[in-house]
Amino acid sequence: MKKITRNIGVRQFNGSAVPVGSEIGKILINSTDSGIVVEAIRNTIKNGKSETVILSPSTKKALKYAKGYTVKRTTPISLVEVSKKSS
Amino acid sequence: MDIALGGLIFLVILLPGISFRKGYFSGEFSNQYSINDFFQLFINTLFPSIITYLAFLPIIFLFGYTYDFEVLLRILSSNDDGVKDSIAKIQAFIYPIILFQIIANLFALGAGNYLKDVVLSDSYDAKNKFLRYNNVWHYLLTAKFTLFERSQISFNEHSIDDVDITFVDALVNTGENPYIYTGILVDYELASDGGLDLIYLKKAQRELLTQKWNNAGIQNINGHIIILKYENIINLNLSFIQVNELKEGDVEIHLLQ
Numbered sequence: 174m175k176k177i178t179r180n181i182g183v184r185q186f187n188g189s190a191v192p193v194g195s196e197i198g199k200i201l202i203n204s205t206d207s208g209i210v211v212e213a214i215r216n217t218i219k220n221g222k223s224e225t226v227i228l229s230p231s232t233k234k235a236l237k238y239a240k241g242y243t244v245k246r247t248t249p250i251s252l253v254e255v256s257k258k259s260s
Numbered sequence: 261m262d263i264a265l266g267g268l269i270f271l272v273i274l275l276p277g278i279s280f281r282k283g284y285f286s287g288e289f290s291n292q293y294s295i296n297d298f299f300q301l302f303i304n305t306l307f308p309s310i311i312t313y314l315a316f317l318p319i320i321f322l323f324g325y326t327y328d329f330e331v332l333l334r335i336l337s338s339n340d341d342g343v344k345d346s347i348a349k350i351q352a353f354i355y356p357i358i359l360f361q362i363i364a365n366l367f368a369l370g371a372g373n374y375l376k377d378v379v380l381s382d383s384y385d386a387k388n389k390f391l392r393y394n395n396v397w398h399y400l401l402t403a404k405f406t407l408f409e410r411s412q413i414s415f416n417e418h419s420i421d422d423v424d425i426t427f428v429d430a431l432v433n434t435g436e437n438p439y440i441y442t443g444i445l446v447d448y449e450l451a452s453d454g455g456l457d458l459i460y461l462k463k464a465q466r467e468l469l470t471q472k473w474n475n476a477g478i479q480n481i482n483g484h485i486i487i488l489k490y491e492n493i494i495n496l497n498l499s500f501i502q503v504n505e506l507k508e509g510d511v512e513i514h515l516l517q
Binding site (some may be wrong): 190191192193194195197198201202207208210211213214215217218221222223224225226227228233236237 | 287288380398401402423424425426427442443444445446447448462463499501503505506509510511512513514515
């Protein structure tokens with residue numbers, strides 16, 4: 174069984190407005206991989222078979238952020254602060 | 261009794277019920293909030309108003325106040341002296357009354373909103389017709405219609421919680437040639453009467469219906485979003501997609517079964 178986690182947050186039906194998708198769906202359709210995701214969806218609907226989408230590192234990182242994982246920063250905080258001060 | 265004064269008093273009495281309805285019928289269900297008929301307003305707001313006043317009775321009692329129904333009845337009577345006396349008594353407590361009304365209305369608004377959240381969170385509205393909102397598009401576009409008792413469609417392996425993306429095929433009449441627009445449904449807008457007004461699609465494509473079966477002439481629609489007016493849509497085909505995360509961080513896409 175390849176599936177290891179439940180989708181991020183699971184779809185929420187309460188709140189001020191009920192969305193038509195979930196948080197993971199929102200991340201994917203707004204990511205740089207949205208083109209391949211939508212292509213996979215079209216193929217899935219057409220063929221009725223599941224499709225695997227290889228995501229880019231940035232989308233994987235966005236999914237991890239959404240789950241609350243700590244992702245290693247590419248720029249150390251101290252350097253960001255120094256560059257702000259010097260500018 | 262001055263009829264306008266009586267009406268105003270009734271309205272003030274029913275205000276917590278109105279606030280409760282505002283909270284309960286908010287967001288995409290706000291079309292049910294407005295009531296033009298006073299009798300309907302009375303029927304639909306009396307019960308939550310009474311509940312609110314009863315809930316606040318012990319609280320105001322702690323502060324040394326209570327409800328004076330005599331004042332209320334006299335103000336609604338035809339006795340001018342009684343009305344004047346009641347108005348004088350109300351004026352003497354005008355600030356506590358205003359403060360009480362503000363707090364009671366905020367409580368009723370919050371209670372209505374909370375109850376709506378409770379009903380929606382476990383889809384009690386879809387499972388129980390009594391709690392169902394008068395907004396069929398909400399149930400269609402969120403796949404909650406599969407939970408209707410009457411519905412002959414249901415998911416065997418999945419639940420509506422599994423819907424991550426809703427994909428739409430819309431047959432749109434734009435003149436002589438109908439087009440099929442396909443794309444990811446990102447949002448929708450309802451008209452004031454509760455009907456569907458607009459749908460928003462992302463990553464959309466379109467093709468002429470006459471060319472559909474040979475896959476010729478598919479056009480990618482560039483831009484962030486395309487908005488389709490429902491009045492031009494002949495029919496909609498909805499596909500509910502689940503996205504599963506895999507070990508490597510990639511995802512698997514499949515149709516809900």
